[in-house]
Amino acid sequence: MSDPVDLKDKVPPEAIKAIPVRHYGRWISAVLVLAVLALLGWALSNAEIKWDTVPEYLDYETVLKGAGNTLLITVLGMLVGVLLGTLLAxxxxxxxxxxxxxxxxxxxxxxxxxxxxxxxxxxNLALIFPILNLGFYKDEMNDVMTPFLAALLGLGLNEAxxxxxxxxxxxxxxxxxxxEAAHALGMTRGRTMQRIVLPQAMxxxxxxxxxxxxxxxxxxxxCFAIQFEELMKSVTDISSRNLAVMELLMVATIWYLVLTTVFSIGQFYIERYFQRGSSRTLPETPLQRARRNLMTFTRGTGSGAKA
Known part of the structure; x- marks a missing residue:
């Protein structure tokens, strides 16, 4: 039988030295993506596009009017779609x-x-109904069905x-x-839908x-096909006169990207608002996510340098 070991003679264990795992795949994929972006930028810089023409037309009066009409028809069409769509549901x-x-x-x-x-x-509704006669209102369909109204009905009813x-x-x-619980408490169907169902369904x-x-x-x-003065028709009309087709298409692209980016950010915060109470932690804002990614990248670079 061996002698008992004295506790004083025990050597304390060495501190654990954590070695960070190297993620070579992340660096390789990042390099490949940057290479593709560089090639794309090089191709665009050598393309036969007069880039100095693009900023000249970004705030052109006709383009601004077209962007405003695009925003207006989108908001009104979506309003029609949401209201009618909820009723149809x-x-x-x-x-x-x-x-x-x-x-x-x-x-x-x-x-x-x-x-x-x-x-x-x-x-083209006037081809089959030349006159609009509602009894209390009568007029020629061509005067009633303007490009704006046709665009609103076409987009809004389809969205519904x-x-x-x-x-x-x-x-x-x-x-x-x-x-069932709301009905048991005496709430009507309409009030139950308004106060109980729809807030959670959002x-x-x-x-x-x-x-x-x-x-x-x-x-x-x-909507440019029905002569409505939206963004696409505005840049098309300008390019048909100065023949700067690609330059004006770039102008339209920039405006569409700006508008969609603004509303994408708004959508994120609306979703974040309605997620309150359904999850323990709300999703990070873009600023919080960027800050976290920057800190993670900085720490990873520092760990790699020490290793």
């Missing part, structure tokens, strides 16, 4: 077979036909079909037990709605 969930069938038929038609076709149908499905999915995501509805808004902003460029 409620109709689709109705137990009345006539109401639900009408809503289904609306969604089926407008989702099954291209937006450009719908715009052309509204714009998609918003109906988004709203329906959001409403169905709320547990039916909450609706967490599901907001993200795809933001995507639909940005998509409509870009889809509004199709």
């Amino acid at each position: 409620v109709m689709r969930l109705s137990k009345n077979p006539v109401v639900s069938s009408v809503a289904w038929g609306y969604v089926w038609f407008f989702r099954g036909t291209p937006v450009l076709v719908q715009l052309m149908l509204w714009y 079909a998609y918003m109906a499905e988004i709203s329906r999915a959001g409403i169905q995501s709320v547990d039916e037990g909450q609706t 967490r599901v509805i907001v993200p795809p709605t933001g995507n639909e808004f940005i998509n409509m902003l870009k889809t509004s460029s199709l």
Whole structure:
């Protein structure tokens, strides 16, 4: 039997030396991405584009007017789509077979036909209805169906079909037990929908709605086919006179990127607002994420240098 070891004779264990793991794949992928971006920049710099012409037309009066009309038709069209889409979603969930069938038929038609076709149908409505006669109002259809109204109807009614499905999915995501509990407390169907169901459904509805808004902003460029003075038609009219086609397309591209970026940031904060109470921690803001990535990169570089 061995003698017991005296505790004083024990050697304390050495401190653990942590060696950071080297992520070579990250550095290789970063180098490849930067190389591709450099090649793209080199190609654009050597392209036959008069880059000095682009900033001249960014704040051109016609371009600014077109960008304003694009923003206006997008906001109004989305408003029509959201309001009508919510109504259609409620109709689709109705137990009345006539109401639900009408809503289904609306969604089926407008989702099954291209937006450009719908715009052309509204714009050329005077070919089959020369006179608009509502009994209390009568006028020629050409005077009523302006390019603006045709664009609003074409974009708004088409968007309503998609918003109906988004709203329906959001409403169905709320547990039916909450609706039953609200009815047991004496709340009407309308009040239950307004106070209980829709506030919770917004967490599901907001993200795809933001995507639909940005998509409509870009889809509004199709309205140049019906002579609506939006951004795409504005730059096309200018380029047809000065023949700076690519330069004016670059101007339109910059404006679309600016508008979509602004609304993408707004969408993020709206989503973050409606996520309160549903998750323990709210998603990081872009500034917080950039700061965290910068700190991680700095620490990783420092650890690699010490190693």
